[in-house]
Amino acid sequence: MDLGLGGKGAIVTGGAQGIGAAIARCLAAEGCNLAIVDRRSGDDTAAVVGDIQACGVKGMAVEADVSVYSDALAGFESVVEAFGSVEIMVCNAGITWDGVIWKMSEEQWDRVIGVNLKGYFNYNKVAALHFKEMKYGKIVNISSINGLRGKFAQANYTASKGGVVAMSKTLAKELGRYNVNVNVVAPGMVLTEMMEGLAPEFKASALAETVLGRFATPEDCAGLVAFLCSDQSKHITGEIIKVDGGQYI
Ligand code: NAD
Numbered sequence: 399m400d401l402g403l404g405g406k407g408a409i410v411t412g413g414a415q416g417i418g419a420a421i422a423r424c425l426a427a428e429g430c431n432l433a434i435v436d437r438r439s440g441d442d443t444a445a446v447v448g449d450i451q452a453c454g455v456k457g458m459a460v461e462a463d464v465s466v467y468s469d470a471l472a473g474f475e476s477v478v479e480a481f482g483s484v485e486i487m488v489c490n491a492g493i494t495w496d497g498v499i500w501k502m503s504e505e506q507w508d509r510v511i512g513v514n515l516k517g518y519f520n521y522n523k524v525a526a527l528h529f530k531e532m533k534y535g536k537i538v539n540i541s542s543i544n545g546l547r548g549k550f551a552q553a554n555y556t557a558s559k560g561g562v563v564a565m566s567k568t569l570a571k572e573l574g575r576y577n578v579n580v581n582v583v584a585p586g587m588v589l590t591e592m593m594e595g596l597a598p599e600f601k602a603s604a605l606a607e608t609v610l611g612r613f614a615t616p617e618d619c620a621g622l623v624a625f626l627c628s629d630q631s632k633h634i635t636g637e638i639i640k641v642d643g644g645q646y647i
Pocket of ligand 1: 413415437438462464491492543587
């Protein structure tokens with residue numbers, strides 16, 4: 399299937415590693431000029447940018463903390479200037495800082511909501527401003543199955559990921575008239591650095607929840623994101639699609 403993404407401009411937040419890096423590589427392989435936005439820089443992002451450029455497209459990294467709105471605006475504008483246009487926004491940068499509610503500090507709550515929810519607001523807003531004028535655009539927000547079902551010791555994370563789902567439904571309604579699609583991809587457990595600190599028994603119980611008997615790879619998520627960024631899915635908006643091997647049915 400030709401996704402018809404050649405020459406489109408795309409931004410992926412949290413693209414230095416994990417799911418974001420896989421999405422960046424996949425979109426670049428489909429012909430998108432690709433910018434990753436990450437709080438990391440230099441050697442941490444060079445390999446991904448190198449892989450992007452090896453696809454024969456433009457690649458760049460913007461160092462920014464997604465929770466800062468002014469950086470989102472400046473970063474987005476710098477990518478538009480470099481690529482000529484941006485049609486695709488993938489919000490993916492996220493963190494965890496777990497604890498049961500009675501032990502969760504205000505700082506723990508604020509930081510996770512700041513990155514995972516306000517960070518998505520920031521980049522959805524700057525993309526919306528641009529896409530509305532173009533009367534074209536694709537927004538894909540990475541949530542989590544735990545934002546749909548709740549998860550022990552993750553009040554901050556699940557609130558942020560559930561918030562992303564609700565915000566995305568609202569934006570699909572607000573932006574549909576401007577030919578902008580807004581969708582959500584909700585992975586189950588994917589073995590990335592985010593999951594490295596998890597105790598073996600938690601990983602085993604998550605694996606047991608899947609009906610396919612395996613964890614997702616970052617590439618399993620990336621293929622779906624690329625489809626949602628293409629016009630092959632132009633009549634899909636306001637959707638939440640899980641990539642979880644049946645972990646949460
Ligand atoms: P990861 O930790 O491997 O990578 C996250 C990336 O985001 C890193 O490059 C990091 O530097 C960047 N980042 C973090 N905070 C940032 C900030 N404030 N500003 C800019 N960049 C920032 O994580 P991952 O596993 O690839 O997860 C990617 C997304 O997928 C997250 O939103 C996560 O919640 C979601 N998700 C992951 C899983 C999983 O099992 N790994 C499951 C469901 C959902």
